[in-house]
Amino acid sequence: MIDTLRLTAEEAKRLLDAREISGAELFAAYRTSIDQRDQELHCYLHLCDDPGGDGLPIAVKDVIGTKGIPTTAGSKILEGYVPVYDSTVVERLKAHGLRILGKTNTDEFAMGSSTENSAFGPSHNPWDPSRVPGGSGGGSAAAVTGGLAPWALGSDTGGSIKQPSALCGNVGLRPTYGTVSRYGIVAFASSLDQVGPVAKTVRDCAYLYSIIAGRDERDTTTVELPQPVELPEATDLKGLRVGVPKELNEAEGIEPGVAVAVQAAIAKLEELGAEVGECSLSLSVEYGMPCYYLIAPAEASSNLARYDGVRYGYRADAAERLEMYERTRDEGFGDEPKRRIMVGTYALSAGYYDAYYGQAQKVRTVIKREHDALFETFDALVSPTSPTVAFPLGARTADPLAMYLSDVLTIPSCMAGLPGLNVPCGLSEGLPVGLQLVGPQFGENTLFRIGHAFEQAIGFDPVPERLR
Amino acid sequence: MANIDREQLLHVAHLARLELREDEIERLEGQLNDILEAVSKVSELDLADVPPTSHPHEVVNVWDEDEPRPCLSTDEALANAPEREGDFFKVPPGGAT
Numbered sequence: 001m002i003d004t005l006r007l008t009a010e011e012a013k014r015l016l017d018a019r020e021i022s023g024a025e026l027f028a029a030y031r032t033s034i035d036q037r038d039q040e041l042h043c044y045l046h047l048c049d050d051p052g053g054d055g056l057p058i059a060v061k062d063v064i065g066t067k068g069i070p071t072t073a074g075s076k077i078l079e080g081y082v083p084v085y086d087s088t089v090v091e092r093l094k095a096h097g098l099r100i101l102g103k104t105n106t107d108e109f110a111m112g113s114s115t116e117n118s119a120f121g122p123s124h125n126p127w128d129p130s131r132v133p134g135g136s137g138g139g140s141a142a143a144v145t146g147g148l149a150p151w152a153l154g155s156d157t158g159g160s161i162k163q164p165s166a167l168c169g170n171v172g173l174r175p176t177y178g179t180v181s182r183y184g185i186v187a188f189a190s191s192l193d194q195v196g197p198v199a200k201t202v203r204d205c206a207y208l209y210s211i212i213a214g215r216d217e218r219d220t221t222t223v224e225l226p227q228p229v230e231l232p233e234a235t236d237l238k239g240l241r242v243g244v245p246k247e248l249n250e251a252e253g254i255e256p257g258v259a260v261a262v263q264a265a266i267a268k269l270e271e272l273g274a275e276v277g278e279c280s281l282s283l284s285v286e287y288g289m290p291c292y293y294l295i296a297p298a299e300a301s302s303n304l305a306r307y308d309g310v311r312y313g314y315r316a317d318a319a320e321r322l323e324m325y326e327r328t329r330d331e332g333f334g335d336e337p338k339r340r341i342m343v344g345t346y347a348l349s350a351g352y353y354d355a356y357y358g359q360a361q362k363v364r365t366v367i368k369r370e371h372d373a374l375f376e377t378f379d380a381l382v383s384p385t386s387p388t389v390a391f392p393l394g395a396r397t398a399d400p401l402a403m404y405l406s407d408v409l410t411i412p413s414c415m416a417g418l419p420g421l422n423v424p425c426g427l428s429e430g431l432p433v434g435l436q437l438v439g440p441q442f443g444e445n446t447l448f449r450i451g452h453a454f455e456q457a458i459g460f461d462p463v464p465e466r467l468r
Numbered sequence: 469m470a471n472i473d474r475e476q477l478l479h480v481a482h483l484a485r486l487e488l489r490e491d492e493i494e495r496l497e498g499q500l501n502d503i504l505e506a507v508s509k510v511s512e513l514d515l516a517d518v519p520p521t522s523h524p525h526e527v528v529n530v531w532d533e534d535e536p537r538p539c540l541s542t543d544e545a546l547a548n549a550p551e552r553e554g555d556f557f558k559v560p561p562g563g564a565t
Contacts, residue, residue, distance in 0.1 A: 081548055082547070082548065084540060084544040084545075084547050084548070085540070177524040177525065178524065178525050191522060191523050191524065217532070220527075220530040221523070221525070221527060223525070283513075286509075287509065287510060287513065289506070290506060290507040290508070290509040290510045291510055293503065293506070293507045294507050294510065301484060305484075305485075308485070309550060309559075310549075310550070310557050310559055311548065311549060311557055312548035312549065312550075313548070313550070314550075315550035315551070318560055319560060320560055320561065320562050321559055321560050321561065321562060322485075323487070323560075324559065324560050325485045326482075326485050326486060326487035327487050329484075329485055329486050329487070330486055330487040330488060330489065330492075333486075335492075335495075338486060338488075338492070338496070339496065339499060339500070339503070341484045341486065342477070342480055342481065342484060342486070342496060342500055343500060343503055343504065343507075345480050345483050345484040346472065346476075346480045346500070346504070347507075349480065349483060355511060356507070356508075356510070358520060359510045359511055359513075359515065360507075360510050361520030361521055361522060362513075362515040362518045362519070362520050362521075363510050363513060363515065364520070364521040365515075365518050365519055365520060365521040366513070366515065366518060368521055368524070400499055400502075400503065401502055401503065401506055404506075416524065417523075417524020417525065418524075441524075
């Protein structure tokens with residue numbers, strides 16, 4: 001009997017290598033779990049048949065292009081779109097023998113923090129299905145926690161891997177910008193978008209990162225990793241310096257239960273041998289949100305110009321061409337992409353460019369410098385990932401700005417292109433709390449080391465109580 | 469700084485090639501003004517001497533050899549076309565773009 005709720009990718013690989021289970025049995029076990037629980041959780045938008053082989057199964061967020069498998073980005077405007085080529089990350093999964101279980105739900109074009117902006121209905125949190133799994137990558141996060149995949153790929157622009165991992169109680173990495181290829185990914189904001197792993201353990205997360213990372217000649221913003229990925233083994237944190245940015249830990253809106261769990265986690269890091277010190281990110285926290293909500297929509301308005309009903313995707317009926325473009329886009333896009341296209345188009349338009357987009361780019365420099373200065377003193381920064389635990393479905397849908405605040409703690413380091421790891425650090429009100437570890441550029445190995453030692457020390461049970 | 473009226477909103481919608489319905493226009497007007505007011509916060513900082521960051525890395529142009537390589541066939545490129553005529557994407561006629 002394969003317990004998909006508890007089986008890690010590392011253990012599954014051991015069982016496969018030892019021929020204690022077959023590839024077909026393993027794939028079938030996940031399909032059985034999907035049959036049992038996906039009606040309730042709605043993690044998947046599309047399921048794939050077992051392509052055969054003895055590699056591990058994996059779930060892939062539906063913004064990641066997959067040859068011959070529908071890729072919708074959670075949008076009606078891409079309904080029925082079947083890519084004719086694989087994204088580089090999917091090529092790398094296949095080269096490692098990994099088998100795609102299916103495509104996971106996402107807020108439309110990865111724009112959102114709850115999956116409620118998906119054109120195909122929201123996903124649900126495995127800890128409490130009346131609550132959101134976070135977003136945009138809520139489908140991947142809920143699938144890993146719900147035992148519907150051993151691990152998954154997500155994508156992160158301002159928190160779409162880290163925040164759902166926090167709300168679902170698993171491990172998610174937003175890699176250093178440029179370490180994972182964006183070729184074949186549905187683009188949202190190109191200077192921010194990064195694909196990354198979602199897993200049950202830090203070691204699984206590190207292993208999956210090692211599979212997808214590295215230079216790709218088809219994405220000229222990618223770089224080779226300066227050091228190879230190291231699977232973490234150490235259980236102490238001696239010699240590491242961890243900074244606690246005051247503003248990220250005391251931001252308005254952080255729930256008391258979240259603050260308590262994170263303070264206990266910081267005490268644990270110190271107990272494990274880390275040197276912990278307070279520090280400040282005042283400008284990044286205060287100006288990160290407005291900076292992000294100018295730059296990301298500006299880039300989105302440009303990237304989403306390609307959906308015009310001509311080459312692929314949805315086309316509305318119209319007798320005349322301009323009418324066809326405008327109607328296709330009105331009927332094909334949901335509310336959130338429209339809002340961001342409008343904000344972005346406005347911010348880039350003549351007369352407003354310098355005051356909005358130009359100024360936001362300068363703020364981005366300020367944020368980057370503020371982070372860079374801290375990494376002269378610290379090896380990693382620690383804070384809550386999300387100010388709150390998973391919130392009820394519908395709680396933030398009426399107010400776009402309230403939804404935007406879900407990412408207030410993840411956005412600053414994204415603007416600086418830095419890696420961030422979410423590790424579960426406990427429960428509040430019976431729901432997972434996520435610890436965010438942010439590192440310097442290419443600091444993933446340090447984040448894995450800290451995350452692994454912490455994970456071993458606290459022994460968080462990743463299986464939702466209601467499913468144990 | 470921020471305040472977008474109905475006329476500006478329709479102008480921006482046209483630039484973005486969005487044909488908004490009446491109910492959307494009403495809803496968006498309030499939401500966009502709230503969002504623009506929130507993001508206008510960036511103007512509080514005096515950053516005259518700060519260079520802009522368009523990218524997290526110092527990126528420079530990457531040049532490739534100009535050599536033919538395998539690419540999609542015409543049929544593959546047209547596989548997802550809403551409408552096709554021969555080797556072309558077919559679109560409705562006329563109108564300014």
